[in-house]
Amino acid sequence: MREQVLEVLASNGILLEPGALEIVMSKDDPIAFVQSAISFMKQHPLIVTAADLAEYVKDHSAAETLTVANALPDHHEFRTNVNQESSARKIDGVKILKDITGNSTCEGNISDFARYFLDRFNAIKRMLAHRRELAGSLPISKALKLERDVRIIAMVNEIRMTKTGHKILEIEDEEERCLALIPKDSPLINDSVIPDEVIGLIGKPNRKGEMLIVQEIIRPDIPLRSRFEQNDATSMIAFASDIHVGSKTFLRKQWDAMINWLKTEGISSGVNYLIVPGDCVDGIGVFPDQEEELIVDDIFKQYEMLGELLKEIPDGVTIILQPGNHDAVRLAEPQPAFQKEIANLFDSQVIMIGNPCYLEIEGRTILSYHGRSIDDLIGNIQSLTYANPIDAMKEMLKRRHLAPIYGGKTPIAPEKKDFLVIDPIPDIFVTGHVHGAGVSDYRGVRIINASTWQAQTNYQRMHNFNPDPAKLPVVHLGTGKCIVRNFN
Template sequence: MGMKEVVRLFSEKGILVDPDALDYISSKENPLEFAKDLLTKLSDSSLVLTLEDIKSMEGGSKEEEEITEVFNEIPVGTGEKVMAREYDAEVKIIKDVTGRVSCRGEVEDFAKLFNSRYQKIRNIFGSQRRGLRNPIPLKKLRDGKIKEAQVIGMVKDVRTTQKGYRIIELEDEEDTITVLVPKDDPLLYQQSQEIVYDEVISLRITSGRNGLFIAQSISYPDISITHKKNKAEIPVYVAFLSDTHIGSNKFMREEWNKMIRWLNGEIGNSRQRDVARKIKYIIMPGDIVDGVGVYPGQDKELDVTDVYKQYELLSKELERIPDHITIILQPGNHDAVRPAEPQPALEKEIQDLFSGKEYIFVGNPCYLSIHGVEILSYHGQSLLDFSTNIPNLRYNQPIEVMKIALKKRHLAPIYGGHTPIAPEHEDYMVIDRIPDIFVTGHVHVSAIGEYRGVTLINASAWQAQTNYQKMMNFVPDPAKLPVVDLRSGNATSMDFNVV
């Protein structure tokens, strides 16, 4: 039996397995049964399974186990070895709009944006299929001589007729065609319901009557099922700390303090403290302060009404985090940057408020590499656009929405939706690189998943339910900290509502 089932067994329980422990389990005659037996002996608060843990469970007496469990709850002092401190930070910014803003808001800018999107995703299709390297231009279909073709285009319109047919208007650089999706093909019809405005797709079509074309298949650019995840060579972890909303009177101070104490090795059982000692990086994917004037009546829910003082307060809070941890800060729709995406990093005047440790300021979205592991970090405002335009998607189930974004290879294709789009000359929202980790925030939900080898994370929040959220029937899942082991690729989460 392969070890994937063993890893999945522990992952479902939110437990990381140390590589040495995994090797030991694989050496057993029946690894799966051995793993199930280990799970019955692990405490509910276990985060990491080490080889020492297994040896202890195999050989320790009941009295020894009881002593160990009590010891695990004792706070540790500064004498414990902090592994993450032994390694230098290694962060490389791969792609980010910061310093590259080119748009002026003119009509020509929008033309360049959409042309960049079309070309990038057409190239993705071409790299996947030989027959799509040189797709047939739509204008060549006008004379009716070509009866069947595979085409690539941007969705100008998509709608359902009164009789239940789906109609797609597809355009390329020179022409537009109208394509009908037959309702008697359930699979094809279901695929067509995932289509949104302004995305680039590929259709296999046949010619019909009166200039109409009939869809035979629908293809999305998607990511390869053979994607091989990059892993770090050293045992360091990255934590994701999103939507802190500093300045809000709903900021969860008690849970935040627990998280700070845990990072400093002051609370948690032995396994939890072991994870804390290995955290080398914290990524903050947006809404790091609550901002001012973001939604109606927000002023009534603010403790701090000056946005610059909010950032000063955040700086003081982050100073409490151990200085060996590199903190990567990214803006969201509540932050003091332009509202349109892609968003550049926070301005220098705000950056200068942060000192005392290594801070890296990035735009939204941003591709970065940490010890060779590629991370796509995006605040996630468009999760609402996807969930309101595609049936059966819910914004409080962000993993499913993130899978759709990867499938479409675009973070925010819909122009004119909830997410304002800046007409940059290059479309920075195209997912033209396949990340190892894809992280979002925005919806205040803690979730971990995977899609075709990509680890998916929505990074919770540190703000309790606001009155505005109650009005919108929005129930958050706050005060949780997703953590990824960059060497093994495994992910888990710390819940500071219960620690």
């Protein structure tokens, strides 16, 4: 908690003397207290003393602090170590099931990373252990001593090819590391093993007992017979990702056409929710020379503009905003929801969530993730392309992880618990980020890539990147039927 408080203070450029920090930490909800006192603290340009803060506390009743805390939609009660049902908060029919917001604990040191990867390993190991093929799996240390077929569950450290065309995996479990060999003539030679994923391996130790010869690779995956069961929900959810407000190429005309549709046909056909899976605004300093592509170069003004645009949407539609890599929250995933200073720029029909976030709406579980890791998956799995992000999302589901590869383009914060593990299996899984548009189904999970409202930028042209903008995927919560409306 102390770290989170310091993070909020630091991001607002506020320094507290130790005595003042103690006052903050003595509060029931230190974060809510800090947020309520931010404008007061900002009036003290050098350092906020204990005496300053005591004065503030005296002037502000407990009741007021409580009001501020309740007004914060970004502090869900979710704790990873308590029952999800009882702790999830419900806002306008939207229940937040799993979200980092208010639960961040990491400091980012080496032991944090060890703990983080152990949590990931254990979470996915539990899923793999349920696979029939992996019954009787053994730790690496025991398995390698046997002269028969063995089953192990391990995390992949490294993948390399030998000069003679075999593939070597360096794998590890809680206590041991070893090599696993995929012979060049094996049908598995083109299997897309990626760094840091957790897999099950069936194979035979070599004679010296130092290496596993792989016969089969098992992934946690989604059970084969999962289905999207129809229910009697009547609402629809629309998805509009990567709005990039503030960019010169924001598609105002197409956006307005979409809003007009939403106000009329959308509302009458039951669109009661709009989810924005990240890159709400274009941000500032996100890529080289971005200022040349901006019409608004003030981050707060960008959010203000978005707030104005969203005011056009009728009150009956609940809007859910998630940050992406262009937004004003920490870059490392999981990303927390927007802080109060930004959240306050929006109407009360707007709910702020973290990235990723598990939500429940009318009995359906929705996993919303901006999708930064699609870059890393495309870089590591040969069959994947930017033209078809849906396939990258299927690879995530197979591995039951949103961002398996560590150390690529997706920065990961080593939280105690791995919020990027895909558990439970969602009914609907949505991403944005790659400015593509598509809907599909994988073993009963509706998969959606939610387009963009920004035309190609000069930077994208330079990188030969072709967006598919101004499309609005809409899903019916009862039937699971998906359609993509085109506003070009």
